[in-house]
Amino acid sequence: MIASTDNNNTMKAAVVVAAGKWEIKQIPIPQTTKGQVRVKVMACGVCYSDSMIVSGRVGPIFPRVPGHEIAGIVDALGEGVTKFKIGDRVGVGFFGGGHCGECTDCLSNSWVTCKSVGGCGISFNGGFAEYTVAPQDALSRIPDEIDFLQAGPFCCAGVTVFNSIRNQGLRAGDLVAVHGIGGLGHLGIQFARKLGYEVIAVSSGDDKEQLAKELGAHHYINSTKPDVVGRLQALGNIKLIMCTAPAKESVELLSKALGFNGKLLLLAIMKELTINPLQLISKNQSVVGSYCGDSRDTEDTLKFAANQNIKSMLQVYPLEQVEECLNNISKARFRAVLKIGDF
Numbered sequence: 438m439i440a441s442t443d444n445n446n447t448m449k450a451a452v453v454v455a456a457g458k459w460e461i462k463q464i465p466i467p468q469t470t471k472g473q474v475r476v477k478v479m480a481c482g483v484c485y486s487d488s489m490i491v492s493g494r495v496g497p498i499f500p501r502v503p504g505h506e507i508a509g510i511v512d513a514l515g516e517g518v519t520k521f522k523i524g525d526r527v528g529v530g531f532f533g534g535g536h537c538g539e540c541t542d543c544l545s546n547s548w549v550t551c552k553s554v555g556g557c558g559i560s561f562n563g564g565f566a567e568y569t570v571a572p573q574d575a576l577s578r579i580p581d582e583i584d585f586l587q588a589g590p591f592c593c594a595g596v597t598v599f600n601s602i603r604n605q606g607l608r609a610g611d612l613v614a615v616h617g618i619g620g621l622g623h624l625g626i627q628f629a630r631k632l633g634y635e636v637i638a639v640s641s642g643d644d645k646e647q648l649a650k651e652l653g654a655h656h657y658i659n660s661t662k663p664d665v666v667g668r669l670q671a672l673g674n675i676k677l678i679m680c681t682a683p684a685k686e687s688v689e690l691l692s693k694a695l696g697f698n699g700k701l702l703l704l705a706i707m708k709e710l711t712i713n714p715l716q717l718i719s720k721n722q723s724v725v726g727s728y729c730g731d732s733r734d735t736e737d738t739l740k741f742a743a744n745q746n747i748k749s750m751l752q753v754y755p756l757e758q759v760e761e762c763l764n765n766i767s768k769a770r771f772r773a774v775l776k777i778g779d780f
């Protein structure tokens with residue numbers, strides 16, 4: 438175990454020194470430059486996509502400190518920072534800020550797809566450390582009601598789920614199915630319920646029914662029992678199926694239960710899917726993806742979660758156990774989060 442931050446301007450960090458190779462070590466505390474904010478990290482969620490970052494599959498230059506579900510306190514301000522002050526409680530998600538404000542995407546209000554935007558924990562060091570530095574447009578305010586451990590996962594998993602549902606043009610009372618009750622799905626059920634939809638949880642086995650209903654699902658469908666499509670269609674005209682589990686056959690089967698104008702919303706990464714075009718055409722259906730969201734979306738997510746009392750189910754680890762935590766991430770129930778600061 439390495440001592441915590443000392444007076445030599447160094448900090449403890451979990452560093453990926455080469456693809457797949459971790460070291461817990463002391464590195465210099467980062468300094469702000471123009472427009473940047475330094476955040477004292479209190480907690481940082483561990484996301485499934487961190488495993489792709491650590492393996493080098495999505496292209497960070499090593500050494501790199503991953504971590505893009507950051508919750509902390511503003512600790513230093515670079516020149517020109519106007520939106521935040523020292524002591525503010527803030528989050529940083531996968532959206533790493535630095536949007537140009539001038540490209541066609543920015544002008545269409547899509548900061549997240551701007552080519553100038555960096556990925557937190559990919560193009561700059563992220564939150565698996567005692568401090569991180571990010572552009573001010575990457576930061577979101579955390580409401581007082583939400584503690585740091587809860588706030589972290591809302592900055593990636595939470596905003597991914599919330600943004601994906603709220604942007605589909607549904608009406609209150611519409612029938613929404615959530616496939617999978619894991620890290621994303623357990624949030625999807627809660628957000629869909631609080632957004633005012635009639636919610637169906639779909640998962641394998643009977644053992645998850647009680648939890649699904651506690652999270653807010655009105656209905657539960659066991660996908661291992663016969664006639665899944667018929668049982669789903671019996672509940673009504675399904676307008677949205679949120680797919681959070683990378684289970685190709687299940688997703689293909691569920692797509693057959695979509696109603697008129699229904700959308701198959703993909704949040705899980707699968708190599709390929711086979712969907713019948715005639716079904717899409719004849720029922721005016723679509724298959725849609727949804728990227729995470731920017732810092733404004735994250736701030737909306739945090740506010741909505743505070744107002745509606747939405748909570749992630751968490752497994753908490755110390756920073757030193759990040760490798761073990763990530764190795765088990767696909768088996769983790771719900772969200773994993775590193776407790777880094779003293780609180």
Ligand SMILES: [Zn+2]
Nearest residue numbers: 484486531593
């Ligand atoms: Zn993530």
Ligand SMILES: [Zn+2]
Nearest residue numbers: 537540543551
């Ligand atoms: Zn831009």
